[in-house]
Amino acid sequence: MTRVVVTGMGAVAPNGNGLHDFVANTLAGKVGIKKISKFDATPTGITVAGEVDNFDPKEVVGKKSARRMDLYSQYAVQTAVEALKMAGINADNTRAEDLGVIYGSGIGGLTTIQEQIIKMHEKGPKRVSPMFVPMAIANMAAGNIAIRANAQNICTSIVTACASGTNSIGEAFRQVKEGRAQVMIAGGAEASVNEIGIAGFAALNALSTATDPLKASKPFDRDRNGFVLGEGAGALILESLEHAEKRGAKILGEVVGYGATGDAYHITAPDPDGKGAARAMQEAIDEANIKPAEVDYINAHGTATHANDSGEALAINHVFGKDNSVLVSSTKGMTGHLLGAAGAIEAVITVAALEKGKLPMNIGCDHQDEECPVNLVNKENQDAPEAKYALSNSFGFGGHNAVLAFRKWG
Numbered sequence: 001m002t003r004v005v006v007t008g009m010g011a012v013a014p015n016g017n018g019l020h021d022f023v024a025n026t027l028a029g030k031v032g033i034k035k036i037s038k039f040d041a042t043p044t045g046i047t048v049a050g051e052v053d054n055f056d057p058k059e060v061v062g063k064k065s066a067r068r069m070d071l072y073s074q075y076a077v078q079t080a081v082e083a084l085k086m087a088g089i090n091a092d093n094t095r096a097e098d099l100g101v102i103y104g105s106g107i108g109g110l111t112t113i114q115e116q117i118i119k120m121h122e123k124g125p126k127r128v129s130p131m132f133v134p135m136a137i138a139n140m141a142a143g144n145i146a147i148r149a150n151a152q153n154i155c156t157s158i159v160t161a162c163a164s165g166t167n168s169i170g171e172a173f174r175q176v177k178e179g180r181a182q183v184m185i186a187g188g189a190e191a192s193v194n195e196i197g198i199a200g201f202a203a204l205n206a207l208s209t210a211t212d213p214l215k216a217s218k219p220f221d222r223d224r225n226g227f228v229l230g231e232g233a234g235a236l237i238l239e240s241l242e243h244a245e246k247r248g249a250k251i252l253g254e255v256v257g258y259g260a261t262g263d264a265y266h267i268t269a270p271d272p273d274g275k276g277a278a279r280a281m282q283e284a285i286d287e288a289n290i291k292p293a294e295v296d297y298i299n300a301h302g303t304a305t306h307a308n309d310s311g312e313a314l315a316i317n318h319v320f321g322k323d324n325s326v327l328v329s330s331t332k333g334m335t336g337h338l339l340g341a342a343g344a345i346e347a348v349i350t351v352a353a354l355e356k357g358k359l360p361m362n363i364g365c366d367h368q369d370e371e372c373p374v375n376l377v378n379k380e381n382q383d384a385p386e387a388k389y390a391l392s393n394s395f396g397f398g399g400h401n402a403v404l405a406f407r408k409w410g
């Protein structure tokens with residue numbers, strides 16, 4: 001089977017617009033959660049979110065193209081363009097038929113849906129935009145990326161709630177590994193920080209009601225009380241090792257395993273025993289052809305909800321043993337939860353962490369819950385130059401479990 005490497009990455013996140021800022025700020029522990037500014041969220045009872053700062057679609061997406069895209073697609077296209085540029089992929093070194101896209105979203109164009117339903121209600125159905133459907137549907141991030149990159153291999157979108165980004169990267173990994181594509185653009189995007197997005201998750205009692213942005217997202221903390229909704233996107237360029245070496249590409253890391261399972265338990269709650277999550281981690285480890293003890297770091301799903309964090313901790317200890325030494329952190333303490341984009345930006349930071357030998361800290365945990373007995377990353381142990389293997393976990397509503405295994409290059 002073909003070895004699959006990462007040669008480019010792109011990111012738009014609440015704590016960094018652009019790969020460089022996102023990686024630097026995340027490794028420094030910078031929190032991007034802030035008071036909601038897009039609308040008056042007071043009636044929902046929620047006051048903070050992971051909003052993206054300083055995003056101008058005209059700069060990369062283009063003014064004309066942006067008018068035909070929901071914000072989630074704009075984020076997606078920017079990350080793909082950034083990743084392609086970093087990788088150096090172009091028409092001279094990669095055939096269009098060898099370049100594909102698997103890029104997901106948990107919800108798609110929710111802002112467009114909200115705006116157009118209001119317009120229909122207030123002004124009638126004839127006033128609904130002819131671009132409503134192409135802007136709203138959840139596959140259009142992938143479609144827009146493929147058009148921009150002239151990617152003519154597989155072009156598809158995966159919707160598995162909060163596992164969408166990770167499943168997309170995992171399935172793209174399989175496309176390259178099994179020889180069906182030479183290069184894949186993979187990732188996920190989300191832009192659900194709007195009235196209906198906040199109201200909907202608030203109605204589920206899933207969101208943190210904290211008013212202090214620095215104390216709202218608290219993964220693995222005993223006082224955690226829900227996740228913080230975030231927005232953004234992440235993209236990876238996955239490439240066959242042969243193709244990358246032939247064109248002299250700089251290699252950032254290697255994808256060595258992928259696990260995907262279903263809980264078959266509940267539409268929103270994870271299996272409290274973490275069995276499905278454990279199997280997904282074990283599948284990724286097995287495909288990587290390593291032992292659990294060889295994994296140095298896990299980027300946890302870690303949403304800061306009671307059920308997720310305790311269940312994930314159980315799953316980790318089931319796979320790695322109760323006295324394991326694997327280091328764990330959830331970067332959602334800094335970004336909030338980006339739903340379908342979460343796994344994508346977390347894959348980006350996991351690859352970057354291995355490359356730089358420095359792990360992201362588990363920000364937001366002041367008093368670790370006894371129900372979450374994992375080894376959290378902090379200032380004292382985040383320097384990890386010898387770290388070689390890492391997992392990135394994502395678990396979504398509907399019982400979707402997805403795990404990626406990465407290997408440090410070199």
